[in-house]
Amino acid sequence: MLNLVKTLPLILILVMSVATAVAESDQEFPASVTVVRDSDRLFIDRRSFVVQIHQEYFVGLIPDNQNMLWDRTVKEIRIIDRAGTTHFAESYHIPLYGTGFEYSYRIEPYLLMTENDRGILLVRDALPSAPTSGRSIRIFSRHEEKIKPISHWLTVAGDIEGISPSDDGRVRLPPGDTVTFLVWTGHFSVVVPVLVDLEGVRILVPEGIRSYALKAKGPVFFRNPDPVNLFMEPSESSPTIKIAVSRSSRIEYIETLTEAHLAGEKNLELRVLSPWLRVRVDGQEGWLREERDFISVGLPPAG
Numbered sequence: 001m002l003n004l005v006k007t008l009p010l011i012l013i014l015v016m017s018v019a020t021a022v023a024e025s026d027q028e029f030p031a032s033v034t035v036v037r038d039s040d041r042l043f044i045d046r047r048s049f050v051v052q053i054h055q056e057y058f059v060g061l062i063p064d065n066q067n068m069l070w071d072r073t074v075k076e077i078r079i080i081d082r083a084g085t086t087h088f089a090e091s092y093h094i095p096l097y098g099t100g101f102e103y104s105y106r107i108e109p110y111l112l113m114t115e116n117d118r119g120i121l122l123v124r125d126a127l128p129s130a131p132t133s134g135r136s137i138r139i140f141s142r143h144e145e146k147i148k149p150i151s152h153w154l155t156v157a158g159d160i161e162g163i164s165p166s167d168d169g170r171v172r173l174p175p176g177d178t179v180t181f182l183v184w185t186g187h188f189s190v191v192v193p194v195l196v197d198l199e200g201v202r203i204l205v206p207e208g209i210r211s212y213a214l215k216a217k218g219p220v221f222f223r224n225p226d227p228v229n230l231f232m233e234p235s236e237s238s239p240t241i242k243i244a245v246s247r248s249s250r251i252e253y254i255e256t257l258t259e260a261h262l263a264g265e266k267n268l269e270l271r272v273l274s275p276w277l278r279v280r281v282d283g284q285e286g287w288l289r290e291e292r293d294f295i296s297v298g299l300p301p302a303g
Contacts, residue, residue, distance in 0.1 A: 030098050031059045034075055040169065041082075042111045044118045044142050049087070051109035051120065052078040058100045069100030070127060074107045079120065079140065079147050087147040088140065103127060110163075111170045112139060114177040117198040120147065121171050123163060135160055136267070137179070141198035150201045154194075154262075156270045158184035183260070183272045187291070187299040188216035188253070190272045192260045205270065209259045214277070219251045219298020228293040230286035234276040243281050251297050252280040257287075 039051040054076035062068050079088040095102040104127040112121040120140040127134065136155040140147050161180040165171050173179065178193040191213040195204040225245040231238045234257045245251075258275035262268045277288045279297055288294060291301065 030096050030100075032056045032096055033059055039109045042109070042120055044111075044120070044147075047142070048082050049120065049147060050080055051122070052076075052080060053107060053109075054078075054091075056094075056096075056101075058096065060098060060100075062099055066099050069097065069102060070104035071100055073101045073104040074124075077107060077122070081147075088149065110165050112196075112198075113170055113172045114196060114198055115173075115175065117141065119150075119196075119198045121163065124153065133157055133159075133184075137163060139196060139198075139203070141201050143201050148201060150196075150198065151203045152264075152266050152268050154203070154268045154270065156181045156183055158182040158189055181270050182215060183270055185272065185275055186301050187294040188214050188218070188256075188277070190214055190256050190258060190260070190275060192270060192272070194270070205260050205262055209257060209273075212256050212258060212260075212272075212275075214253055214256045216253050216299055218253070218300075219249075220300055221247050221298055222300055225249075225296040225298070226292065228281065228288060228296045229290065230279075230281070230284065230288065230293075231276075232286055234278070234287045234289075238287070241284075241286070243284055243286075245281060245296050249282050250280075251282075253297075253299075254278040254280060254285070 034054055034056045037053045037055060041048040041050055053074055056073055056075040058071045073094050074092060076089065076091040078086050080086050092105055094105070106125045106127065108123050110121045110123070112119040122138045124136045125134055136153040137160060138153050139150050141150050159182040161182065162174060163171055163179060173196060177196050179196060181192045181194060182189040183192055192206065197204060224247070227242045227244050229240050230243050231240050255278045256275040257278070258272045260270060260272050263271050274289065277294065279286065279288055281297065288297065
């Protein structure tokens with residue numbers, strides 16, 4: 001956890017100093033002040049590292065007829081060792097206007113623990129963002145005496161599970177060393193486990209078309225459902241049957257069949273191809289792929 005309590009007096013002093021300086025000069029708003037906060041020491045292979053968070057604060061007078069944007073954002077991060085050597089640095093250029101920052105980054109560092117290794121996990125939240133989105137992670141491992149990222153920032157249109165810290169502020173991955181991404185398809189979430197290999201300095205996304213679990217809030221019906229076109233196999237050439245669905249139908253969501261992949265360059269997004277959904281409707285089992293059929297089995301579009 002960051003030593004925020006220790007830095008609050010410093011923040012107040014700096015903000016007051018900048019505000020006074022601006023008021024006494026001809027400088028125009030907007031203005032900002034940067035405060036550097038250090039994380040707790042993170043011990044990896046008997047060496048300690050600190051993540052420095054350079055946070056920029058808006059200092060200005062907001063006109064009465066305007067709402068404030070974001071009053072703070074992370075401007076820069078650095079990972080340094082006990083000797084003061086910088087192993088990693090990254091800066092963010094977020095526009096500052098007369099009513100605040102256009103958007104905001106919040107970053108928290110954690111010691112990441114796998115079954116046999118340790119690394120550093122950065123969790124970045126972007127504001128504003130849609131519900132269950134806007135979160136990115138970046139993982140670092142020690143390699144050849146240096147702390148290096150094992151990937152670019154990794155995000156998803158959905159949610160990320162398994163990265164909540166325990167009481168001691170550490171994040172422990174479950175057996176298998178995976179981070180679980182819930183990839184939102186528009187009707188349900190595909191559960192994709194991503195392997196974190198600190199020793200190999202890499203992350204591994206499952207390859208090829210394969211079965212995944214899913215999470216859904218259904219069945220939710222906003223209107224009387226239509227009959228569904230049920231495929232016997234997850235193939236466009238498969239035989240199909242029409243199944244009547246009612247609000248009292250017993251519907252089970254079994255699995256999805258799709259392919260996960262990473263898209264992008266500096267900011268990677270985990271995505272899935274148009275998925276097949278295996279369902280059981282009143283005891284009859286089969287596969288669905290069309291949006292109208294997803295709606296008919298209680299999975300309306302959202303997001």
